[in-house]
Amino acid sequence: MISRRNLLGLAGAGLAATAIAGCTGGSTGGAAASSGGGQKGSGTIQWWSNHPGSSKEVEQKIIDAWNAENPNLPVQLVDGGANYEELGQKFNAALAGGDLPDVIVASDVTWFNFALNEATAPLDDLWKEAGVDASSYVDTLREDYAYDGKHYGVPFARSTTLMYWNQDILAKAGLAADKGPQSWAEFAEWAPKLVEANGGKPALMVPDGSNYLDWYFQGMIWTFGGSYSKEWTPNFTDPKSIEAGTFLAEQFKAGHIGIAKDANNTFGIGGSAGLLQSTGSLGGLTKAAQFPFITTYLPGPKPGACTGGAGLAIPNGISDERKLNATKFIDFVTNTKNTITFTQATGYMPVRKDAVDDPEEKAYLEKTPNAMTAIKQLAENTAPQDYARVFIPGGGARIGGGLDKITIGGQDVEQVFEQLQSETATVYKRDIEPLL
């Protein structure tokens, strides 16, 4: 029975492994954010991206060009997740655990929280040091990342909401095949005709709450005179906001508006006359749709659409040298030539002012008026998003869930909006107010 002692040892080892998996001590955590000089890098710039608009190939192409110019400072593309939220999750883990990347993709919803908690670096001084001319970015897109007089992101895969219309169905319904409705009231008039022309299928498809319905609805709520919030004050219970919510719920009930997880596909196979979607879907739809379609502004009165999409940010916990290199790389990714390459492949908007004057881009836009719509709408029909959606933690998901309730769930609009009002106020008091 000599083995008894050995077995005790083995059992001990088993327990130790359980302990590692079960509850590692927190002593190693939290060091990243506070470490004095910041983390040194490995000589490679790590770019965490979720490849918005299925852009992995284009991103790699841009990186290859950078690597050819800077063989001493290569860039590595890291798969950061399937969507912006997963990437945020992964970055949060890195914040707690150290080993930070150099550049991350931060969406309209995630950048502010990173900035507020000093997880990402203010860029203004870095721009100066690296000789980046920030004024060459499209003003509205750059200012989306401003907080307290500083900028925490660079526009990258930027989009607005767009309407897509199946021209065959527009024609069948006896409507002009080259423009969308000018107001949501006009849409309500068109809708029965469009439904009839397409065999009872919805006139307009919109993605559901877990696929950013809250983003698409934002423009709609504005045209009714309502909003999610006025600065930090939630505005859901404003009668005009409730009127917009009621309009959405009624149009859904009447079968005029369809809500689905994967609205793109429904539209793409002719399952609806119209689609409310991001500009980032243009690339995919152009390839997939078997019918002619146009893109139009969202219905007015102006502004009837919001900007969105993602930018690039730099973690605060890395060394100054890494930050500077990251700034230079971001400048490269978004330079005139690369923003043109990137946006033509995906459908996002060029982020540099002079991109639209580039002869090659001019020719492209003339050839593809659908891509032009977004750029023109940006100047004419958009406004920055409400704080309640993009700045208050969990805002997008919370509002999206509420909108699901009043449409698919059939719940009372006033009640749901009141709940959103109080929840938003609570989260603001808890998470934001102490940090301002």
Add this chain to the structure above:
Amino acid sequence: MKVIGYLGLALVVAMILVPVYFIVVTSLKTQPDIYSDPLTWIPNPLQPGNYSYVMETVNFGTYLRNSIIITVILTVVQVALGVMSAYAFAFLRFPFRNALFLVVVAALMVPNQITIISNYALVASLGWRNTFVGIIVPLAGVAFGAFLMRNHFLSLPKEIMEAARMDGTSFLRTLWRVVLPMSWPTVVAFTLITLVNEWNQYLWPFLIADTDVVTPLPVGLTRLQQNEGLTNWGPVMAGTVLTTVPILIVYLILQKRMIKGLTAGAVKG
């Protein structure tokens, strides 16, 4: 009565098989066919191209290799740890045995998600990010096996253990020659559960894997889905089928052993 039984059976089979059938069928459909209304039960036209699309767009071979490495190592380690610690807990007498066992069971009660951040911190500080070690080690210790196997061992007839001791069988030999042969069904069931579980791991490998070098299938295949773009579900389903097949084969092989094992260790009267 019999009829109701058969109806229930048919219902359960349908509930399980219809979704599986749709995954397989969708993997062979073209994009418009997937969304056609009314839905089609047979792909028309047949689109086997979805499978080659998967092979071409993502590094399927690499993901498969990674998945196999991670799953096999994890399963071996977890089963070995589980069986051995359970054997000790069941048959060894040592101080604080029950208290220690309680600690192990308590580890079972802590949800994985809670420990992720601290695990990540540890793994990152060890420089294990984007390595197999970093993915495997924190997943390797699981209390479930110790708990399941110990309870099974305690249910074995004492007389056989005593007979073995009378014959002078050593402690470890008893494990191999007496206890395990009577426990194959439980061990195989435990192995199967572990295999499936580890094969489908998502969150942890996703956090630790940065590049294709260590990315397992479930994480790698999300690349077929697209954000703010247009997801073509045909290839996604093709990827799903390809991911399911290896584990299905293993299951069929092990299942046979499970039934054999039920009769193997019986006491002969």
